[in-house]
Amino acid sequence: MVAGGATESNHAGYTGSGFVNYDNAPGGYVEFTVTAAAAGQATLGFRYANGTTANRPVDVSVNGVVRAGGVPFPGTGAWSTWRTATVTAPLVAGVNRVRATATTTAGGPNLDRLDVTVGTPATARPAEVNGQLRVCGTKLCNRYGKPIQLRGMSTHGIQWYAQCVKPASLDALAGDWGADVLRISMYVQEDGYETDPRRFTDLVHGYIEEATRRGLYALVDWHQLDPGDPNANIALARTFFTEVAARHRDKTNVIYDIANEPNNVSWAGIKSYAEQMIPVIRAQDPEAVVFVGTHGWGSLGISDGRSEQDIVNNPINATNFMYTFHFYAASHQDEYFAALTRAAARLPIFVTEFGTQTYTGDGANDFAYSQKYLDFLAANKIGWTNWNFSDDFRSGAVFKEGTCAGSTFTGTGVLKPAGQWIRERMRTPDDFPTS
Numbered sequence: 001m002v003a004g005g006a007t008e009s010n011h012a013g014y015t016g017s018g019f020v021n022y023d024n025a026p027g028g029y030v031e032f033t034v035t036a037a038a039a040g041q042a043t044l045g046f047r048y049a050n051g052t053t054a055n056r057p058v059d060v061s062v063n064g065v066v067r068a069g070g071v072p073f074p075g076t077g078a079w080s081t082w083r084t085a086t087v088t089a090p091l092v093a094g095v096n097r098v099r100a101t102a103t104t105t106a107g108g109p110n111l112d113r114l115d116v117t118v119g120t121p122a123t124a125r126p127a128e129v130n131g132q133l134r135v136c137g138t139k140l141c142n143r144y145g146k147p148i149q150l151r152g153m154s155t156h157g158i159q160w161y162a163q164c165v166k167p168a169s170l171d172a173l174a175g176d177w178g179a180d181v182l183r184i185s186m187y188v189q190e191d192g193y194e195t196d197p198r199r200f201t202d203l204v205h206g207y208i209e210e211a212t213r214r215g216l217y218a219l220v221d222w223h224q225l226d227p228g229d230p231n232a233n234i235a236l237a238r239t240f241f242t243e244v245a246a247r248h249r250d251k252t253n254v255i256y257d258i259a260n261e262p263n264n265v266s267w268a269g270i271k272s273y274a275e276q277m278i279p280v281i282r283a284q285d286p287e288a289v290v291f292v293g294t295h296g297w298g299s300l301g302i303s304d305g306r307s308e309q310d311i312v313n314n315p316i317n318a319t320n321f322m323y324t325f326h327f328y329a330a331s332h333q334d335e336y337f338a339a340l341t342r343a344a345a346r347l348p349i350f351v352t353e354f355g356t357q358t359y360t361g362d363g364a365n366d367f368a369y370s371q372k373y374l375d376f377l378a379a380n381k382i383g384w385t386n387w388n389f390s391d392d393f394r395s396g397a398v399f400k401e402g403t404c405a406g407s408t409f410t411g412t413g414v415l416k417p418a419g420q421w422i423r424e425r426m427r428t429p430d431d432f433p434t435s
Contacts, residue, residue, distance in 0.1 A: 004028020004102070011049065011079040014112045019049070022056075022107035029058075029101040032114045036091040043128070044087045044098060045115035045213055046071075051079035056109045058100045062089045071100075073109040074250060081247055082112060084212055086128075091116075115213050125215020126150070126180035127253035129432045133217075133289050135320050138348045139381055140289070143252075146433040150217060150383035151426050152181030154353055156390035156397065157223065158203055159191045164390045164404040165207060172409035173389065174214035178427045181217040182207070183257075183352060183385040188224045188233050193240065201243060208248055219255045219291070219352065219385065220244060228263030230273045230293075238280050245284035256281050257352055259293040261326060263303075267295045267310040278318045290321040291350055298326035298353065300339045308343040315347075322348040328359040329370040337373065344380050351377060351384040356418050361387060361396035365418050374425060386422045398422060 002020050005028045009018035022028045036042065050056050055072040067089035076083050089098075098116075102108035117125075131143035139147035153173060155165050173179045184207045186193055186200055193200040204220060211218035222237055224230050230237070241256060248254045258277045262270045274292045281288055294311065296303035300323075301310050311323060325343070327336055343349055354373065356365040377384055391399040398419030403409065412420045 001031040002029075005030065005107070011110065013049070013080045013082050015047070016113060019110045019112045021110050022102050024105060024107045026102055026104055026107075028107055029099050030108075030111050031097055031099040034091065034096045034098050034114070034116050036093055036096060039091065039093045041088060042091045043117040043125075043215075044089060045084045045117075046073075046087070046100060047082055047084050047112040047115065047209075048073055048076070048109040049079050049082050049112070050075045050109040051077070051081075052106070054106065056106055057103050058108045059103055060087045060089065061099045061101065062091065063097055070103060077246060079110060083247070083250055084115070084209060117213065117215075126430065126432070127212070127215050127217050129434065132252040132287050133255070134287070135289060135322055135348050138344065138346070140322065140348070140350065140383055142432060142434075144434050147381045148432050149378060149381040150180040151430075152179040152183065152216070152219075152385045153177075153389040153398070153422075154183035154221070154385045154387050155185045155207075156388040156392055157185055157187045157190065157192065158200070158207075159187060161390040161392065161404065162203065164399065167210070168407045169389070169404070169409040170210050170214055174216055176410040177423050178430070179216060180430060181219055181255075181383070181385060182211045183219040183221050184208070185221045185223050185388070188222065188236065189226055192223070194236060197236070197239065201240060204244060205247060208244075208251070208254060212251060212253055217253045217255060219257055221257045221260055221352065223260040225261055225263075228261070229265040229269060230259040230262055231265075231269060234273060234276065237277055241277065241281050242284060245281045245288065249285040249288075254285070255289050255291065257291040257293070257324065260352075261297040262293050262295050263297045265295065267301065267306070267314060270295055271314060271316050274316045274321075275318065278316075278321060287320075290318075291324050291352060292316060292321060293324050298324055299332070299336060300325055300343050302336050302339050308339050308347065311343070312346055322350045324352045325349055326351065326353040327373060328355045328357055328361070329373060330357050330363060330366040331359040333369055337376070341376065344382060349382055351382060353387045354384060355387050355396040356421060357394075357396045360394070362394040365395060365421070367421055370421075
């Protein structure tokens with residue numbers, strides 16, 4: 001139901017048949033009917049656009065009771081730029097009336113839709129418990145200043161396996177698996193971003209919104225691989241990260257990984273790139289945590305015959321960032337594990353990619369050495385994302401071939417052995433201290 005507004009479709013990016021444009025007056029409202037299977041707390045996600053620089057606040061009521069007064073709905077930069085504002089409120093079993101009422105003479109924002117998560121308290125969801133993250137010392141800390149470990153999955157290249165990243169699979173990842181973070185792997189070359197920047201940027205925007213709806217952190221992976229020098233793509237990276245950070249700057253669940261696996265490039269070259277790119281993101285999203293890949297394909301230099309000492313002796317001149325490490329347990333054993341152990345004592349580290357197989361993401365699983373790594377990461381609260389959330393033919397893809405064409409992603413029947421193993425370890429309870 002709409003009063004004091006009209007349904008329109010003259011700005012791009014909306015979903016469905018249009019959006020509601022409030023009249024420029026207080027008192028206009030949009031009312032949604034929400035049916036809940038059981039009474040309980042719910043997260044109400046209002047997707048909106050506000051092309052002005054001033055807030056367009058509304059009061060959110062449920063069944064005639066105001067549950068959130070003056071929700072700000074700040075500017076999004078353009079009427080075609082959409083964000084999500086969330087409110088938590090109790091719902092009754094059965095039919096509920098959720099109303100968003102404008103409170104100022106400017107009216108409300110353009111409202112696209114309402115997404116409702118019912119039955120699980122919002123405080124149980126990782127990104128809503130922990131809020132805006134920051135790097136404190138060598139740890140990733142939540143809004144309470146407490147070190148935490150995030151655990152999750154990386155997509156495969158979204159140019160090849162977008163069919164594996166859809167509502168049913170993400171519901172399974174957040175609910176059945178108990179993940180905390182989704183790594184969005186956007187290749188730059190290899191039929192990726194450079195072939196169609198608009199398409200791939202929009203895919204990333206969509207995946208960030210999907211992660212947000214499920215209370216997950218969204219890790220945006222600039223998956224440069226060949227060429228291995230990230231400086232070769234710096235102009236593209238500036239364009240991409242400027243838009244993504246500007247659109248999602250009001251979210252507290254977005255992390256930026258600006259260089260996947262630098263290779264055939266010196267640490268000094270990576271450092272130079274990072275010191276140029278981190279300010280690009282900070283200009284749009286000042287509080288965001290940024291990740292930077294290390295030399296030797298994310299090995300802290302070991303695969304190049306170097307070591308983490310290159311980084312220790314010449315650290316990146318920035319704050320609120322982490323270095324990344326990758327390992328494949330069947331290939332990367334004692335020398336790599338020792339480097340990680342040394343580095344973790346001195347540097348902020350996040351494992352943005354690992355597998356239980358060889359470095360090709362295929363072959364036999366070495367679950368014993370994988371467990372050695374995971375035990376260390378847990379003991380030191382070092383976060384990780386596993387490669388990869390797809391039905392690729394390789395052993396490192398968690399789903400059996402053909403799974404992504406369907407709609408069933410829960411349980412173990414659809415999983416390869418590596419998928420069963422990693423799901424079991426992700427389902428153990430999180431430790432997210434709040435005091």
